[in-house]
Amino acid sequence: MSVNPVLIYHKGTTAACAQAAAFLSDRGIGVVDHPTPEVSHLLVDVPSFSSDGALRGGGQLSEVLERLPPETVVIGGRLNRPDLHKHRVMDLLADEEYLAKNAAITAHCALEIAAAALGTTFRETPTLIIGWGRIGKCLAAQLSGLGCGLTVAARSAKDRAMLAALGRKAVDIPEIPGVLTGIRLLINTVPVPILDGEILAKYPKCVKLDLASAPGLVGTGVICARGLPGRYAPESSGRLIAETILRKLKEAAI
Known part of the structure; x- marks a missing residue:
């Protein structure tokens, strides 16, 4: 199928989704x-649903779909839901290329927040990243390029071995309390409890940034920073959404 016959109903409410719609229109x-x-096609926010199951902008998806042709393809994020099993979907949060590029945007936004909180440059700033997933890797790459003194905490022995092979200091998750002394920037990307307030309170000069979808750092002074691309870089986020839609239209002809 050519992309020319496509007509997208833009139902998103975020700035990123609006940017995506504008970019698609320009194309x-x-x-x-x-x-x-x-x-x-129906375009909703990415991710698409709030905790109560409603669309992020309000209302129920079923009510929207009732007014659209039954073959409408739903575009959004986290679309593995019973009420969508009869519909074709384009789930951007199940697309590896989208996730990788979104992680890079997230890392960039996180470092802007960290820089403002630190009040200094990253050069030679002792930093600990918890987690070696997509965002952890992007953070490490960007911080290394800025001359940051970097340590990475990773649960997997395989990941720690690779980090060591790359010349980076790596520790296991249980070893984190032993390496916190002197750390000025602590960034968590792991969505499980890692450090509590009692431990974190011992390091008041350390900027503590939690990017995980569920809290990994718990305590006073933790900066909880989730959904960063849409909040801090909506144009970049929207462009990524649009480019992913265009790519998937060509790849899968949906």
């Missing part, structure tokens, strides 16, 4: 802000 994709019989 010649039809975008409307109301349901019509010609709609082929």
Whole structure:
């Protein structure tokens, strides 16, 4: 299927989703802000749902789909839901390329927050990253390029071995309390409890930034920074959403 017949109903409410719709329109994709019989795709926010199951912008997805053709493809994030099993979906949060590029944007935004909180440059700043997933890797790459004194805490022995082979200092998760002395920037990316307030309170000069989807750092003074791309870089986030949609339209013809 060519991308030309595509008509996307933009139902998103975030700045990033609005940017995505504008970028798609600039690329010649039809975008409307109301349901019509010609709609082929429904674009909602990424991620798409709040904790109560409603769309992030309010309302129920089923009510929106009732006004659209039954073959409408739903575009969003975290779409593995029973009410969508009869619909084709384009789940951006299940796309590895999207996730990798989104991690890079997240890391960039996180470092902007960290720089403001530190009040100094990253050069030779003792930093500990907890977690060696997509975001942890992007953070390490960006911080290393800035001359940061970097340590990475990773649970997997395989990951620690690779970090050592790359010339980076690595510790196991249980070893974290023993390396906190002197750390000026602590960034967590692991969505399970790692350090509590009693431990963190011993290091008042350390900037503590938690990027995980669920708290890993618990205590006073922790900066909880989730959903950063859409909040701090909506244009970049929207462009990534749009570029991913265009790529997947060509790849899968949906």
